[in-house]
Amino acid sequence: MSSENKPSQEEILEKLYAIRRSIDNIDAALVHMLAERFKFTQEVGALKASGxxxxxxxxxxxxxxxxxxxLAIxxxxxxxxxxxxxxxxxAEVIHHHEQHLN
Amino acid sequence: MSSENKPSQEEILEKLYAIRRSIDNIDAALVHMLAERFKFTQEVGALKASGxxxxxxxxxxxxxxxxxxxLAIxxxxxxxxxxxxxxxxxAEVIHHHEQHLN
Structure with missing residues (x-):
């Protein structure tokens, strides 16, 4: 790596902040999808109990x-x-179910 | 709850399988987004090291x-x-970084 082409500290920070904004977007999507997933597993718990x-x-x-x-691969x-x-x-789903049973 | 309106075992299983297909779709989305997130955190690791x-x-x-x-609330x-x-x-991001350092 040539030191002449090394990005400045400012360029590095700019890039870092841009990536962080992408990570923040992904995290928001993850949280919303997890919320949706738990709604479904709660429904599954109720269905299983009823049956x-x-x-x-x-x-x-x-x-x-x-x-x-x-899928991971x-x-x-x-x-x-x-x-x-x-x-x-x-483990969190089981924790939810236990809370509902108690 | 009236026992006359109780869904049959077959109806319960049908509903259960339908919800599971939704959970599977959400899980696929979660895995793909986590994969994307780790690509970004690896980039962050490299950037931080360079700076x-x-x-x-x-x-x-x-x-x-x-x-x-x-967002959760x-x-x-x-x-x-x-x-x-x-x-x-x-914790997984740190684990990745440690693997890259060793």
């Missing part, structure tokens, strides 16, 4: 993890992270 | 958490979950 179905479905979870890992995301992410979200 | 800036910025993180909590998502979520994602 006398067990709250958790390990077979369904296995399929979800396998599918998300594939396609989009160059670490598949292990995709699995951790789904487990993180599912 | 001799410290990898973490606690002030920025505080602002991100405050903003996401507000607006979209009826638990603000504590939004904070946990951001911390979960930031």
């Amino acid at each position: 006398g179905l067990p709250p958790s479905d390990p077979e369904r979870e296995k399929e979800q993890i396998a599918r998300l890992k594939e 396609e989009s160059h995301l670490d598949p292990e992270f995709a699995e951790k992410f789904l487990n993180f979200v599912i | 001799g800036l410290p990898p973490s910025d606690p002030e920025r993180e505080k602002e991100q958490i405050a903003r996401l909590k507000e 607006e979209s009826h998502l638990d603000p504590e979950f939004a904070e946990k979520f951001l911390n979960f994602v930031i």
